[in-house]
Amino acid sequence: MRFSQPKREEISLGVSIAPLIDIVFLLLIFFMLTSHFDIISGIDIKLPDISERGSDRAINTIAVALDKKGNCYLQKKKVTLRELYLRLKDLSKEKKINLILNADRDVTHGHVVRIMDLAKKAGINSIVIAAQWREERVL
Numbered sequence: 281m282r283f284s285q286p287k288r289e290e291i292s293l294g295v296s297i298a299p300l301i302d303i304v305f306l307l308l309i310f311f312m313l314t315s316h317f318d319i320i321s322g323i324d325i326k327l328p329d330i331s332e333r334g335s336d337r338a339i340n341t342i343a344v345a346l347d348k349k350g351n352c353y354l355q356k357k358k359v360t361l362r363e364l365y366l367r368l369k370d371l372s373k374e375k376k377i378n379l380i381l382n383a384d385r386d387v388t389h390g391h392v393v394r395i396m397d398l399a400k401k402a403g404i405n406s407i408v409i410a411a412q413w414r415e416e417r418v419l
Contacts, residue, residue, distance in 0.1 A: 348386040372403035
Protein backbone atom coordinates (compact mmCIF):
# COMPACT_ATOMS: atom_id res chain seq x y z
CA MET A 281 0.00 0.00 0.00
CA ARG A 282 1.42 3.22 -1.07
CA PHE A 283 0.73 6.37 0.78
CA SER A 284 0.08 9.37 -1.34
CA GLN A 285 2.58 12.05 -0.89
CA PRO A 286 1.31 15.53 -0.33
CA LYS A 287 1.58 17.61 -3.45
CA ARG A 288 4.22 20.23 -3.37
CA GLU A 289 3.09 23.74 -4.00
CA GLU A 290 5.05 25.50 -6.63
CA ILE A 291 7.04 28.35 -5.31
CA SER A 292 6.72 31.49 -7.38
CA LEU A 293 10.09 32.82 -8.36
CA GLY A 294 8.65 36.05 -9.81
CA VAL A 295 8.85 39.40 -8.06
CA SER A 296 5.62 40.75 -6.67
CA ILE A 297 5.19 44.38 -7.72
CA ALA A 298 2.55 45.34 -5.12
CA PRO A 299 5.06 45.95 -2.27
CA LEU A 300 7.22 48.02 -4.63
CA ILE A 301 4.27 50.23 -5.48
CA ASP A 302 3.52 50.65 -1.77
CA ILE A 303 7.09 51.74 -1.11
CA VAL A 304 7.04 54.22 -4.00
CA PHE A 305 3.83 55.82 -2.70
CA LEU A 306 5.22 56.00 0.83
CA LEU A 307 8.36 57.72 -0.48
CA LEU A 308 6.25 60.12 -2.52
CA ILE A 309 4.17 61.05 0.53
CA PHE A 310 7.31 61.43 2.65
CA PHE A 311 8.96 63.82 0.18
CA MET A 312 5.76 65.81 -0.30
CA LEU A 313 5.39 66.33 3.45
CA THR A 314 9.03 67.18 4.12
CA SER A 315 9.61 69.49 1.17
CA HIS A 316 9.92 73.20 1.75
CA PHE A 317 7.80 75.22 -0.65
CA ASP A 318 8.73 78.83 -1.36
CA ILE A 319 6.03 81.28 -2.33
CA ILE A 320 6.78 82.57 -5.81
CA SER A 321 5.34 86.04 -6.23
CA GLY A 322 6.77 86.88 -9.60
CA ILE A 323 9.57 86.40 -12.06
CA ASP A 324 12.50 88.78 -12.22
CA ILE A 325 12.68 89.84 -15.87
CA LYS A 326 13.98 92.83 -17.78
CA LEU A 327 11.48 94.17 -20.25
CA PRO A 328 12.69 95.27 -23.69
CA ASP A 329 12.89 98.94 -24.57
CA ILE A 330 10.65 100.31 -27.30
CA SER A 331 11.29 103.21 -29.63
CA GLU A 332 8.94 106.05 -30.51
CA ARG A 333 8.03 104.33 -33.76
CA GLY A 334 7.35 101.11 -31.91
CA SER A 335 5.85 97.97 -33.30
CA ASP A 336 2.30 96.68 -33.59
CA ARG A 337 2.63 95.42 -30.07
CA ALA A 338 3.52 98.88 -28.76
CA ILE A 339 0.69 100.49 -30.74
CA ASN A 340 -1.82 98.12 -29.14
CA THR A 341 -0.64 98.85 -25.61
CA ILE A 342 -2.00 101.86 -23.74
CA ALA A 343 -0.70 102.96 -20.34
CA VAL A 344 -3.00 104.64 -17.82
CA ALA A 345 -1.59 105.92 -14.54
CA LEU A 346 -3.30 106.93 -11.30
CA ASP A 347 -1.48 109.03 -8.73
CA LYS A 348 -2.26 108.89 -5.01
CA LYS A 349 -4.72 111.79 -5.32
CA GLY A 350 -6.73 109.90 -7.94
CA ASN A 351 -5.59 112.00 -10.93
CA CYS A 352 -5.64 110.06 -14.17
CA TYR A 353 -2.90 110.13 -16.83
CA LEU A 354 -3.14 108.66 -20.32
CA GLN A 355 0.25 108.16 -21.98
CA LYS A 356 1.75 110.53 -19.34
CA LYS A 357 -0.76 113.33 -20.06
CA LYS A 358 -3.29 114.33 -17.40
CA VAL A 359 -6.87 113.68 -18.55
CA THR A 360 -10.34 113.72 -17.04
CA LEU A 361 -12.36 110.53 -16.80
CA ARG A 362 -14.57 111.66 -19.68
CA GLU A 363 -11.55 112.38 -21.90
CA LEU A 364 -10.09 109.00 -20.95
CA TYR A 365 -13.32 107.22 -21.86
CA LEU A 366 -13.61 108.95 -25.24
CA ARG A 367 -9.96 108.31 -26.11
CA LEU A 368 -10.14 104.64 -25.10
CA LYS A 369 -13.36 104.20 -27.05
CA ASP A 370 -11.75 105.66 -30.19
CA LEU A 371 -8.66 103.49 -29.80
CA SER A 372 -10.63 100.30 -29.19
CA LYS A 373 -12.56 100.80 -32.44
CA GLU A 374 -9.33 100.74 -34.45
CA LYS A 375 -7.61 97.72 -32.90
CA LYS A 376 -7.64 95.39 -29.94
CA ILE A 377 -6.14 97.37 -27.06
CA ASN A 378 -4.17 96.08 -24.08
CA LEU A 379 -4.52 98.49 -21.16
CA ILE A 380 -1.79 98.66 -18.51
CA LEU A 381 -3.02 100.32 -15.33
CA ASN A 382 -0.24 101.80 -13.18
CA ALA A 383 -1.83 102.81 -9.89
CA ASP A 384 -0.02 104.35 -6.94
CA ARG A 385 -0.01 102.02 -3.95
CA ASP A 386 -1.77 104.69 -1.85
CA VAL A 387 -4.67 105.26 -4.27
CA THR A 388 -7.99 103.84 -3.09
CA HIS A 389 -9.25 100.75 -4.85
CA GLY A 390 -12.39 102.67 -5.80
CA HIS A 391 -10.36 104.76 -8.27
CA VAL A 392 -8.80 101.62 -9.76
CA VAL A 393 -12.18 99.93 -10.14
CA ARG A 394 -13.62 103.09 -11.73
CA ILE A 395 -10.87 103.09 -14.40
CA MET A 396 -11.37 99.37 -15.02
CA ASP A 397 -15.13 99.84 -15.45
CA LEU A 398 -14.52 102.79 -17.75
CA ALA A 399 -12.18 100.69 -19.91
CA LYS A 400 -14.71 97.85 -20.10
CA LYS A 401 -17.43 100.28 -21.23
CA ALA A 402 -15.03 101.63 -23.86
CA GLY A 403 -14.64 98.12 -25.29
CA ILE A 404 -11.29 97.12 -23.81
CA ASN A 405 -11.24 93.56 -22.50
CA SER A 406 -7.55 93.18 -21.74
CA ILE A 407 -6.57 95.07 -18.57
CA VAL A 408 -3.32 94.50 -16.69
CA ILE A 409 -2.61 96.01 -13.28
CA ALA A 410 1.09 96.77 -12.94
CA ALA A 411 2.91 95.94 -9.72
CA GLN A 412 6.47 96.29 -8.54
CA TRP A 413 8.36 93.32 -7.16
CA ARG A 414 9.80 93.64 -3.71
CA GLU A 415 11.52 90.92 -1.76
CA GLU A 416 9.93 90.17 1.54
CA ARG A 417 10.57 86.99 3.48
CA VAL A 418 7.66 85.63 5.46
CA LEU A 419 9.68 83.18 7.54
